[in-house]
Amino acid sequence: MANPSVFTVSQLNREAKRLLAQHFLTVQVQGEISNLSLPASGHAYFTLKDAQAQVRCAMFKGQQSTLRFKPANGLQVLVSAQVSLYEPRGDYQLVVERMEAAGEGALRQAFEQLKVKLSAEGLFDSDRKQVLPLIPARIGVITSPSGAAIRDILTVLKRRFPAIPVVIYPVAVQGEAAQFEISAALAAANRDAAVDLVILARGGGSLEDLWAFNEERVARAIAASRLPVIVGVGHETDVTIADFVADLRAPTPSAAAEHAVPEQAAWLYAFTDAERRLTRLMQLKLSSSRQQLAWREKALQAQHPGEKLHRNAQRLDELERRLAHAQQRRLSQQRQHWLQIEARLKQAQPTAALERYRNRLDFLEQRLAAAMNRKLADLAQRQAAAGATLHAVSPLATLQRGYAIVQRHGETAIIKSAADLAVGDWLDIRLASGQVVSEVKRLTRDVA
Incomplete structure (x- = not known):
């Protein structure tokens, strides 16, 4: 730019925002909320005004967690804010960090x-x-x-x-x-x-x-x-x-x-009254029992006490005999029961069971040893038979019978026919013991 005093709109707004931030740190402003907007973002946008002027304000979602009340139009508040400028529109505004209701009326509204x-x-x-x-x-x-x-x-x-x-x-x-x-x-x-x-x-x-x-x-x-x-x-x-x-x-x-x-006194009075009523009821009950006892004494006197005592004595003797017989029967039953229990306990003694299990274990060990020996002998026999069979078909056994393996010198293929050779070829001949290198001097081929 040739002339440094010429700003673009963006540069001017940015410079104005910087100057405002440098000149005003955190300020406290009191006024009335109006034009309140609460979009879905959770931020709050409103105008703070008094009788002569107004200023735009923004309070972001994170700062609203400290609020004791819900902002509303017409509410007098005291805000702590940063003075700023919204660059895209060039609007001067306050970025609110804290908000308190002003006066007891605001507290009542929060309540x-x-x-x-x-x-x-x-x-x-x-x-x-x-x-x-x-x-x-x-x-x-x-x-x-x-x-x-x-x-x-x-x-x-x-x-x-x-x-x-x-x-x-x-x-x-x-x-x-x-x-x-x-x-x-x-x-x-x-x-x-x-x-x-x-x-x-x-x-x-x-x-x-x-x-x-x-x-x-x-x-x-x-x-x-x-x-x-x-x-x-x-x-x-x-x-x-x-x-x-x-x-x-x-x-x-x-x-x-x-x-x-x-009230403790009321409870004490209630306890005293309950005690008094309980005493009166007990006295009435005692008086009634005494009266019933007197009536029964009169009824007893009207009968023949001697005869009644005699009947009661006989009844007592009979009951005594029945009781003795019942005791003897009960004792016999208990003795028989204990004998049965003793016999069952002897049968269930741990020593007898342990001896049975020990004998059973010895028998099983003997069977296991015999089975293992039989299995090992069988495996040894099968191994010997398999070795003999393997030896019979082994190339080494064939060589032992006088045969030889012939290969062209330096090659691994086995020569099976004279037709595969030519005079002058060098051969490797493997015998049962050792190896021979020889030259073909003459060939004789089988006539078909």
Whole structure:
């Protein structure tokens, strides 16, 4: 290019984008969302505006995982973004990295969005609520160790039923770490086999102060708990997502403690009343038994005691004889039974069985040895016969009988006819012992 001050459109946009990125690092901008577009790619495109101006924004799919709420038109937000320029169109824009709802109204909207989502999943359904134990064996309390809530809970539990032990799981109930600590404490309580009821509580505060109990992580941890969970957060007018998921919602931490245990005095009164009624029933039963005994005594006196005693004595003698006879018969049967068992045991003695098996093994060993010898003799005989047969047809045996093998010198083919030779040929003649090299001086061919 002759004139360096002349840019192409692409060069100008690229240079403007570079200058914007160098001049503006990460900026925070507050405004209202409008023209929101959520294509299938998962990215979000919208305009951020105030009363006097507007700017295009893009928030890519990966950055949306940190959102606590669903963006919507008309929502006031605070964004952290990189100032950039979209080169193909030359549009100045913000590439949003983080987005937060601005003001309590935005938090309330995030609350409503999560409430609708979890309700649609069935986390608020009454049929999944667990029944609280009548008298808990041990209560787990998840709250701040320094707040007023723990003091109120312990005071109520001590007043109503001091015999029930309490395990305290200290957590932060406010701030970014609170949702993680509360979820971890719920998991720890569920791992303790002795705990059978959990109280999750904190004192009152603003919507932002109570936001840890509106986190989806905490709601799902409560829903996943195998233990019944009572939630007592804030004051009576404070309502959180945790209240909807809990097995029982209490308006305050103190009320949560009251729901957790019965009134000990009422139980003591019930035990005392039960003892009193049981004593009265026993007295009535004893009085009735005494009356029946008196009636039977009168009936016995109306009969002849001597005759009845005589009959009973005879009956007793008869029963005694029958018992002695039955005992002797039973004893004889048992003796016969034991003799049979003894005979069977003698027959089944391991020594006799071992001797039989040992004799059987010796017999089989002798048969095996004899069979092996016969087999070896047979194989030796067959081998000798095969060797003799092989030797009879062997070329060496033929040579032993005076024959020779004739080959043209230096060749491997065997000469079978004089017609295959000529005078002057040199021959290799192999005998039974040794080899002869000779020259053909004369040929005599057979006349057909």
